[in-house]
Amino acid sequence: MEGKLWGGRFKGKIDKNFERFSTSIRYDYKLAKFDIYHSMIHILALKEANILTSDEYERLNQALENILKDVEEGSFSYDHSSEDIHTDIQNKVNNIVGNLGDKLHTLRSRNDQVSFDEKWYCIEEIDQFIDILKDLVNVFKGLCRKFKREFFIAYTHTRRAQIITFKDYMDTFSRMFNSDKERLSSLRRREKVYIGSGAVAGTVLKDAYKKAIKIFTNKRGFNFIPIEVSSSPPFNVSNRDFIIEFLSCLAILQMHLSRLCEDLILYSTQEFNYFILPEEFCTGSSLMPHKKNPDFLELVRGYTGIVYGNLFSLLTTMKGLTLTYNRDMQLDKEPLFSSVEIVKEELKIMTEFIKRIELNKNTVEEALKDDSLYATELVQFLVFQGLAFKEAHKIIGKIVRYCEEKRVSLRDLSDEELKKFHVYLTVANLKKIMNPRYVVSLRK
Numbered sequence: 001m002e003g004k005l006w007g008g009r010f011k012g013k014i015d016k017n018f019e020r021f022s023t024s025i026r027y028d029y030k031l032a033k034f035d036i037y038h039s040m041i042h043i044l045a046l047k048e049a050n051i052l053t054s055d056e057y058e059r060l061n062q063a064l065e066n067i068l069k070d071v072e073e074g075s076f077s078y079d080h081s082s083e084d085i086h087t088d089i090q091n092k093v094n095n096i097v098g099n100l101g102d103k104l105h106t107l108r109s110r111n112d113q114v115s116f117d118e119k120w121y122c123i124e125e126i127d128q129f130i131d132i133l134k135d136l137v138n139v140f141k142g143l144c145r146k147f148k149r150e151f152f153i154a155y156t157h158t159r160r161a162q163i164i165t166f167k168d169y170m171d172t173f174s175r176m177f178n179s180d181k182e183r184l185s186s187l188r189r190r191e192k193v194y195i196g197s198g199a200v201a202g203t204v205l206k207d208a209y210k211k212a213i214k215i216f217t218n219k220r221g222f223n224f225i226p227i228e229v230s231s232s233p234p235f236n237v238s239n240r241d242f243i244i245e246f247l248s249c250l251a252i253l254q255m256h257l258s259r260l261c262e263d264l265i266l267y268s269t270q271e272f273n274y275f276i277l278p279e280e281f282c283t284g285s286s287l288m289p290h291k292k293n294p295d296f297l298e299l300v301r302g303y304t305g306i307v308y309g310n311l312f313s314l315l316t317t318m319k320g321l322t323l324t325y326n327r328d329m330q331l332d333k334e335p336l337f338s339s340v341e342i343v344k345e346e347l348k349i350m351t352e353f354i355k356r357i358e359l360n361k362n363t364v365e366e367a368l369k370d371d372s373l374y375a376t377e378l379v380q381f382l383v384f385q386g387l388a389f390k391e392a393h394k395i396i397g398k399i400v401r402y403c404e405e406k407r408v409s410l411r412d413l414s415d416e417e418l419k420k421f422h423v424y425l426t427v428a429n430l431k432k433i434m435n436p437r438y439v440v441s442l443r444k
Ligand code: ARG
Pocket: 024, 028, 084, 110, 111, 114, 327, 329, 330, 331
């Protein structure tokens, strides 16, 4: 077990298959930057506590700076045989500074590193999501302005219901994504990055860590990241709620994306034809030359399974764990990275997609002629003439049925025919009411 961070008490060799099975480096390398930050704070604390001399500190810090530079420049590569990112960086430091590297891990635990790294990762990602969502919300607001005079058909039960403005339709999506942004902002406000939990019981370096955090954040301009010495080490090494909450926010956000996709897929079919989808996000068929398929929207809708699954995966992993840290928790990373990467990519593409969708005004205008869209307003008209709502509802219901059976439009009925249902129903009144501008203006 030589070379392992924990090898001392072991005599033989680790089973090769188990070793491979237990490693997380192939995915937790994504935490490299944050793990280096942890080490940078840690060695500052070790210097404060006189465990490292200034010279030793400088050499270790320089090694960490070099590795960080590789990460930032995208030239960082991990060693496939490393157990995890914490070990990988430790080994890299050893390669640079030799035996002095063995002092890096003084009095700390990977349990503390992993919770520090993941929290910081989440905070950084949440900030990105907030920015991307702001852009998307603005694109919807832009469409509200662009089509501010247009009307649209509101459906309930996927059946034509009433007329609304196109602005109100778009605003609904805008609000959904705005609520996602608010949810993430609230999580962001509540979360702090903790250091100094040790394996579970805290650290004797508490005061040193406090100073180290100050020096580190000032030096690097990281004042926007709240870093604190852990006030409850057992809680911090046990806790993955912040990841579960982040995954929940992403699951809700994904649900909103999926609903948006469903609307766009349905309303861009030949049958509805309300929207024309931007070609650059559609694909064709290798056999049928006429096809323009909404693959992007379908893939986003499809990814919902994975994004929901990621939340359930971690909830299930955590549900039976005794306090505090258990190795099961290593498996929190793949669901986290998966949801973050999928949803972020979707949002970026969706923002461009939405900018380019076209409203097919002709088909919308045609649909707006549908009598049934005005039925509720006709009831309302009779109510304002003094009829009881139930009575008015029944009268209009009967006319709708009459037209359906005779296969005529309400607009084609004569005053004679209308009178049979109610005297207030005249051709002139109907003409006035059955107009999108009029019905929408009534609600202002
Ligand atoms: N790779 C581990 C994880 O992600 C790091 C913590 C390991 N801690 C331990 N006690 N084995 O959870």
